[in-house]
Amino acid sequence: MARDRGEEYDRRAWSVPHVLSAAIDRLLRNPSLFAPFAVAGLVLATIDALRLRDPIPALEYAGLDKATLSLEYVGYPTGVNRMSVSLESFIGLELPYLVWGLGLHVLSLLVVALAGALTLTRLLDGEAQFGPLPSYLGFVVTVDFAHRLLDSIVPQGTGLFGLVPLALLLAAMVLLFPTPGLIAAGASPWTAIRDGGVWVRGDGWSVFALVVIFGTSAWLLASVPVAGAFLTSALVAPVHAVAIASLFEHRRHEDRFATSINR
Numbered sequence: 001m002a003r004d005r006g007e008e009y010d011r012r013a014w015s016v017p018h019v020l021s022a023a024i025d026r027l028l029r030n031p032s033l034f035a036p037f038a039v040a041g042l043v044l045a046t047i048d049a050l051r052l053r054d055p056i057p058a059l060e061y062a063g064l065d066k067a068t069l070s071l072e073y074v075g076y077p078t079g080v081n082r083m084s085v086s087l088e089s090f091i092g093l094e095l096p097y098l099v100w101g102l103g104l105h106v107l108s109l110l111v112v113a114l115a116g117a118l119t120l121t122r123l124l125d126g127e128a129q130f131g132p133l134p135s136y137l138g139f140v141v142t143v144d145f146a147h148r149l150l151d152s153i154v155p156q157g158t159g160l161f162g163l164v165p166l167a168l169l170l171a172a173m174v175l176l177f178p179t180p181g182l183i184a185a186g187a188s189p190w191t192a193i194r195d196g197g198v199w200v201r202g203d204g205w206s207v208f209a210l211v212v213i214f215g216t217s218a219w220l221l222a223s224v225p226v227a228g229a230f231l232t233s234a235l236v237a238p239v240h241a242v243a244i245a246s247l248f249e250h251r252r253h254e255d256r257f258a259t260s261i262n263r
Contacts, residue, residue: 014250023242036115041233043111053082073216075176077240078112079233080222113137120184123245181244
C-alpha cells in the first residue's frame with residue numbers, strides 16, 4: 001500500500017493518547033478526510049427529519065435524558081440516528097409504507113458504508129476507491145441486522161444478568177475493531193472477521209479503551225437536538241476511521257500481518 005512517509009504513525013507504540021492525538025492531527029492536516037462522513041451525516045440528519053413526520057412508529061433518541069451511560073458503538077465508523085425504527089415496526093405495514101421505511105433505512109446504511117469505504121481506502125492506499133464497497137456494505141448490513149436482532153431478543157435493564165451479554169458484546173467489538181480496515185484493504189468479509197483477533201492481539205486493552213471513548217463520545221453528541229446525527233458522523237466517525245488506519249501502520253511492518261490481506 002502506497003503511503004506518504006509523512007503520514008505514517010510511530011510504530012514503536014500504539015497507546016490510546018498517541019492514537020487519538022495522531023488521528024486528530026492527521027484530520028486537521030487533511031480536512032478533506034472529514035468530507036465523506038460529513039456528507040453522510042447530512043443524509044442521516046435528513047432521514048431523522050423525515051422520520052419525525054413519518055407515519056411509521058419511530059423511537060426518538062433519549063441520550064442524556066437516560067439515567068445510565070450508553071455506548072453508541074456498532075463495530076464500524078458511523079453516525080448515530082436520533083430517530084430509529086425497530087424491526088417490529090415493519091411488520092404488517094402496507095407495501096408503500098414498507099418500501100418507504102426500508103428505503104430510508106437502506107439509504108442510511110449505504111451512505112455510511114460509502115463514507116467508510118472511501119475514507120479507509122484513502123487512509124490505507126492514498127486515494128479513495130469504490131472497489132471494496134460491496135463487501136464493506138455487506139459487512140455493515142450484517143452487523144446492523146445482528147444488533148437489531150440482539151436488541152429485540154435481549155431485554156433491557158436486566159441488572160447484573162445484563163453484564164454477561166454486555167461483556168460478550170464488548171469483547172466482540174474489540175475483536176471486530178480492525179475488520180472495516182481489513183475489508184477496505186481487500187480482504188473478504190469472512191477473512192476480515194476471522195483475523196480481527198490476530199490484529200488486536202497485544203493491544204486489546206487499548207482497543208477496548210477506544211471502543212469506550214468512541215461509544216461515549218457518540219452518545220454525548222447524539223444527544224444534541226436536530227444535529228446529533230450530523231455531529232456523530234462528521235466528528236466521531238472520521239477519528240474512528242483514522243484510529244483503524246493507525247493500527248495498520250502499527251502492525252503492517254510485521255510479515256505475519258501482511259499475509260492477512262487479500263485472502
